Amino acid sequence: MKAKTDHSASPGDELLRALSALANPHRLRIVAALAGGRNYVSGLAREIGISRPLLHMHLQRLEAARLVSGNLELSEDGKAMKYFEVTSFALALTPETVAEAARTLSAEPPGGQRGREQQQ
Amino acid sequence: MKAKTDHSASPGDELLRALSALANPHRLRIVAALAGGRNYVSGLAREIGISRPLLHMHLQRLEAARLVSGNLELSEDGKAMKYFEVTSFALALTPETVAEAARTLSAEPPGGQRGREQQQ
DNA sequence: TTCATATGTAATGATATTCTTACATGAGAA
DNA sequence: TTCTCATGTAAGAATATCATTACATATGAA
Numbered sequence: 522m523k524a525k526t527d528h529s530a531s532p533g534d535e536l537l538r539a540l541s542a543l544a545n546p547h548r549l550r551i552v553a554a555l556a557g558g559r560n561y562v563s564g565l566a567r568e569i570g571i572s573r574p575l576l577h578m579h580l581q582r583l584e585a586a587r588l589v590s591g592n593l594e595l596s597e598d599g600k601a602m603k604y605f606e607v608t609s610f611a612l613a614l615t616p617e618t619v620a621e622a623a624r625t626l627s628a629e630p631p632g633g634q635r636g637r638e639q640q641q
Numbered sequence: 642m643k644a645k646t647d648h649s650a651s652p653g654d655e656l657l658r659a660l661s662a663l664a665n666p667h668r669l670r671i672v673a674a675l676a677g678g679r680n681y682v683s684g685l686a687r688e689i690g691i692s693r694p695l696l697h698m699h700l701q702r703l704e705a706a707r708l709v710s711g712n713l714e715l716s717e718d719g720k721a722m723k724y725f726e727v728t729s730f731a732l733a734l735t736p737e738t739v740a741e742a743a744r745t746l747s748a749e750p751p752g753g754q755r756g757r758e759q760q761q
Numbered sequence: 762t763t764c765a766t767a768t769g770t771a772a773t774g775a776t777a778t779t780c781t782t783a784c785a786t787g788a789g790a791a
Numbered sequence: 792t793t794c795t796c797a798t799g800t801a802a803g804a805a806t807a808t809c810a811t812t813a814c815a816t817a818t819g820a821a
Contacts, residue, residue, distance in 0.1 A: 533669070540664040543734065545779090546657060546746050553743035556736035563797060575780055577799070593798085599788055600797050612734035614663065616676035616727040623673035626666050665809090683767060695810055697769070713768085719818055720767050 531625035535587075539612060542586035547571060548579050552607055555589055559606035562591075580605060651745035655707075659732060662706035667691060668699050672727055675709055679726040682711075700725060 530538070542548060550569050554560065560568065566576045583589040584605075591605040650658070662668060670689050674680065680688065686696045703709040704725075711725040 537664065537666060537669065539734075540660055543739070544657065544660040544664040547779095549653070549657065549739055549743045549746060552736060553740035556740040561797080562799095572781070573798090574782085574800080578779080596797090598790090598796095601787075602797065603799095607736040610735065612732075614659075614732035614734065615730065616672060619663070619669055620673035620676040623669045626669060667809090681767080682769095692811070693768090694770080694812085698809080716767085718766090718820090721817075722767060723769095 531627055533622040533625035534627050536612070536619075536622040537626065538586045539588060539610070542582050542588055545579070545582075547575070548583055551576070551579055551583060552588060555605055555607045559604050561602040561604050563602075565605065651747055653742040653745035654747050656732070656739075656742040657746065658706045659708060659730070662702050662708055665699070665702075667695070668703055671696070671699055671703060672708060675725055675727045679724050681722040681724050683722075685725065 543552070547569070551565070554565060554569055562576055562580065563573060566573045569576075571579075580589065580591065584591060587608055588610055589605050589607050591603050593601055593603050596602050663672070667689070671685070674685060674689055682696055682700065683693060686693045689696075691699075700709065700711065704711060707728055708730055709725050709727050711723050713721055713723050716722050
């Protein structure tokens, strides 16, 4: 129950989070829509045709991966609206960059990075 | 039950499949290990410390995404060994490339690309 | 034959993700 | 007050993913 927006993660973990965030058709469309200009969640939900609660969940995932960012604003008529926009991310994925990132992955609970003697 | 290695998929679908394939710590490590040289599945399983059936499953996912490829060979002593190697993939991920790919996503079973009038 | 190596897959369970429905709040307009 | 539009979140069901265990095959060596 911590680190939803973990600011202290290894490059490997950050890459993994970004990849997990992008590995979904809805979220790809969300990023695509926001690449065309910022929008608030209700408007965005209508634009891409999914429910607000669902969009809310996907936006959280994208924001946790730092691929989008949102901030609450007050419209002229006083309505609170949360506008989201894409961050200017740039990920280069090749066998080499993946290999480099994989070296700093923290996952895998039991065992850790060191000590991997095969048994039987 | 079809298209495990779908050769006729849109760029968007291919990107989604590649992203889904990479969005897993084991599979990042598998790609990393193979980037250091080809290997056969039992050897690779020992190298990265996971069970063979599990590795087999992950390799299928990576191969379906065309990130790795394997071919069966016969060792000198007659053992059948399946050697895997990474393909020379290169994915550039930016808001723009994602937006471009998202235009050709086929997913979303009911509704399709067209016809998205809001109800309510 | 038995042991050790390689291959693959089926069955099952444990977790994680995804998605809908329903509810709750706040502010301006009618 | 009531309606509309915005926000968010909780609960539960439906799927998908992940992982282990167990089984099945084939080959060479002891």
